[in-house]
Amino acid sequence: MSWVFQLFQRYKVYASSGNEDCKRHYTLSLTCCEPTIGKKADVKCLADEKQRTRVIAWDQYFMGVALISAQRSKDPNTQVGACIVNPTKRIVGVGYNGMPDKGIKDNDDKFSWGKESDYKKDKLLYVCHAEMNAIINKMGADIQGCTLYTTLYPCNECSKLMIQSGIRKVVYLESKGFENRKYAASRLLLQRANIKIKKYQPKGNMKGLIEALEKL
Numbered sequence: 001m002s003w004v005f006q007l008f009q010r011y012k013v014y015a016s017s018g019n020e021d022c023k024r025h026y027t028l029s030l031t032c033c034e035p036t037i038g039k040k041a042d043v044k045c046l047a048d049e050k051q052r053t054r055v056i057a058w059d060q061y062f063m064g065v066a067l068i069s070a071q072r073s074k075d076p077n078t079q080v081g082a083c084i085v086n087p088t089k090r091i092v093g094v095g096y097n098g099m100p101d102k103g104i105k106d107n108d109d110k111f112s113w114g115k116e117s118d119y120k121k122d123k124l125l126y127v128c129h130a131e132m133n134a135i136i137n138k139m140g141a142d143i144q145g146c147t148l149y150t151t152l153y154p155c156n157e158c159s160k161l162m163i164q165s166g167i168r169k170v171v172y173l174e175s176k177g178f179e180n181r182k183y184a185a186s187r188l189l190l191q192r193a194n195i196k197i198k199k200y201q202p203k204g205n206m207k208g209l210i211e212a213l214e215k216l
Helices: 003-017 020-032 058-070 130-136 156-165 181-192 206-214
Strands: 081-085 091-096 147-152 169-174 196-199
Touching: 058 081, 058 091, 058 130, 058 147, 058 169, 058 206, 081 130, 091 130, 130 147, 130 156, 156 181, 181 196
Parallel strands: 147 169, 169 196
Antiparallel strands: 081 091, 081 147
16 A cells, blocks of 8 residues: 555545644645655644554464355365465465366366265365365465465375475364374374474354355
8 A cells, every 4th residue: 555545545534533733734745745654743643543453363364264265165065275375474375175177167067076986976086175276376476484274184185285385384273183094194294394283273153254254
């Protein structure tokens, strides 16, 4: 956001308040085109402007993005979302679990979402996981040193992708347990690659949040 736009926004607030001193100050600033935002000259006019203190934490924000992404999945049983964040807290990639879509029209309708012995009907052989899609969707961004937020602990295949991509931290919401070989292997991979693993602790009712999203 440019200083001119910030100045104009603040002028609108104070102009509507009836404070003539503030009106004159911001009118003069706009006329002279001087970036005065943040200088001492603004202090007396901004004295009663208090910031909102009840804001969500960064972890909540990024896990929320992962949860929203998960709602795009057409998997009838497991909806997973992922969000990649760089060290400056910028989102550089998002994804959810779904079938491959490049060059395959109506991809989600052409593959089975079940788990059967017939290879044509076993989704596990075809589905792209949320973490994989988030990495692919990074659109040329450098994700080395980034953090990946995921609603489900990553499998071994996604962990290999994260290691090779330079992801340095994983924050997950839920886990299927480490009795399963692929999740046990995943944990071992991440540990040996010295990737930080953090279990996200929800501060409220996640089911209620998802229900609210579906009503938007």
